[in-house]
Amino acid sequence: MTTRVQELPGWLRRNSRDPNALVYMILAAVAVLYPTIVQVVNPSQSITLINTAADAGVFVLMAIGLNVVVGFAGLLDLGYAAFFAIGAYTYALLASGQLALTPAHHAVHLPFWLLLFVAVFVAAAAGALLGAPTLRLRGDYLAIVTLGFGEIVPRVFRNLSQWTNGVNAISAIDAPSLPAWIDGPWDNGADFQVVRDLKFTIGQPVAYYVLMALLVLVAIIVVTNLYRSRLGRAWMAVREDEVAASAMGVNTRNIKLLAFSIGAAFSGFAGCYYGAKLSLVSPENFSFLVSVTILLMVTLGGMGNVPGVIVGALLIYFVQYKFLSDLPHWTNAVATTVGLPGNAVTSLSDLVTRLNFVLFGLILVVTMLLRPQGLIPSRIRQEELTKGTHEGSVAEVQGVA
C-alpha cells in the first residue's frame, strides 16, 4: 500500500484519502456556480435564494470561528453570539447616523472595508477581555460563565439605549460601497453587466453574495494556516492534556486566550457584514438561541474539522430557514395535487407549521444518532467514537505509513 500511494504526485497523495479536499472542491464549485444555477432553475425566486445563501454565510463564518474555540482548543463556549453582537454594533455605530443622537452628537460614517477590520479587532479584544478572568475555569464551569456573558452583552446593548437606541434598534446603517476604481464613472452605461450587478443595494444580493464568499474564503485560509502552525498544535495540546502542555513549555493561559480571541474575531467579521447587509442591528438578534445554533453547526458538521463545520453550518441554516419554513407550502402543494379537499389541505399545512420545531429536533436527533462524529468528522473524532483503544492509526486513516 505504501509504495502505491507514494507513486502518486504529492498533492494527490496527500489528498487521496482525505475527504476534506473533496469537500472543499465541491464547496468551491457550488459557491461559484450557485448564482447562475439559481437563475436557471428558479428565476422567479433567484434573488431570495441568493440572499438566503449570503445570510447563511454569516453563520458559516461564525461556525468557523467557534470551531477554533470548541473544536481546536476544546473550550466550551455557550455565549458566542455575544461577539457577533459586538461586531454588529461596532459597525452599526460607526457607519450610521446613530452617534448623532447620542451624547457624542456627531454621526460617524466610516467605510465598510475599514470597519471590517475594526470590528475584527474589537471582537478579538472582547474575546480576550472575557477570556482573561474566566479561562482558569475548565469544562462545564467555563461553559456556564460564557453562557452568562452571552446573556449580558445583548442586554447591555438593549439597556444602553442612550447610545444604541435600545430595543428600537439602530437602523439606516450604511451599505458597503466599492471604491471608485471599480464602481467608477463608466458604471453609468448599463452594458457592463458584471459591474452593475455588483452594487450593494437591497434588490441586488449578488454583490453581498460575492463579498460573503470572499470573506469565507479568507476565513478558511486563515484558520487552516493557524491549524497547521505552532499555535494550532498548542491548542490541540491544551485540549488533550493541559498539564502536559504546560510542562512542555506551552503558556496555556495565553494559548487559550488566543483561541478565544481569534475565535471571536471571526464573528467580528460576521457581525460587521450582518449589520451592513441588514442595515438594522437590534439586540433581539443575538439571543442564546444563536449561540446554540452555531454550536450545533460545529458539532453536527464535525467538531475540529473546518470543511465539516462549513457543511454543518450550511445544512442547519438550510433546514432552519428554508426547508422548515417552506415545508407548509410544499405540503400544501402536494396535498392539493393529490386532490385532498380544501379544509384538509389547510389543516395539514397548519399541522406542519406547528410541528416545525419538533421536526427540527427530530432531524437533529436522527443525524446525531446516525453520525455522532459529525457529518464530515475530523480524524480524531472519527477514531474516538468508532474505535476502541490501541488499534488503528493515523497512518491507516491517511494511507501513509
Place this chain on the structure above:
Amino acid sequence: MSDGAILRLRSVTKRFGGLTAVDDVSFDVSRGEIFALIGPNGAGKTTLFNGITGLIPPSEGTVEFDGANITGFKPHKVAWLGIARTFQNIRLFDYMSALDNVRVGQHCRMHAKVWDALFKTPLERSEEREVEEKAMELLRFVGIQRHAHNYARNLPYGQQRRLEIARALASGPKLLLLDEPAAGFTPQEKVQLMALVEKIRSEGITVFLIEHDMKVVMGISRRIAVLDHGEKIAEGTPEQVRANPRVIEAYLGKSA
C-alpha cells in the same frame, strides 16, 4: 565532568493540608551526571518533581536551577529555562500523531508569532521544516520513527514511554526529569531503557530520574538520593546507599 550543581534543592517542603509529602529535602544534582531518586510508594518523589517543574510549587524552601532561583515559576517558564520532564502515568497528547507530540515539545523554542502563522510567512515555513526534521530526528533517537504518523494513544506502552522522552528532549533541556521511565517494563526492556538514558547523558544532558526499582538505577547512576515518608534518608554513591542501614530498613524492608 562537573562544573557545579545544575539543580540545587534547599529545604524543599510540600504540605497538603496536614500531610507533609516532602519534608525539608536538600540535595544537589551535578551537571552532566545521572542522578537517581528512589524510595517506596508514596515517599514524595513525584511531589518533589512537581515542585521543581512548577506544577505544584513547594510550600517552603528553594529550587535553584543553573544558578537562578526558580521556586514557584510557572511550568512553561521552567520548561523554557531548560527543565523537561516525563510523567509517571504517561501524559501524551493522545489524539495527536507521535510526530506532532514531539513538535509540541519544541513549542517553547519556536519563534513564529500569530502573524506568521496567519500568513504562512517564509520564517514560519522554514521554522516548520526545521521543527519537523528535528522531531523526526528525535523519534529516531529514541527508536520509534516508524510510529511517527500514528496517534500517540495507539503506540504500544513501551513506545509511549519513549515518545514521552522524545517529546521532553524536543524542548532542548539542560536537565531531564524522568518519572519512573521504566515502570511496568520487563527486565530486558529496563536494560534497553537505561541504555537510552545513558545515551541522553552522553549528549550532555543531565538526567534526574525517579525509579521504584533500586536494582535498575544502581548500574547507571553516579549518585542516588533516597526518600522515605517525604524525608531524605540517604544520599551517595550506589554502594554507599546500598550499605546504608536506614535505606535497607525503610526501602528494602527489615528482612532484606
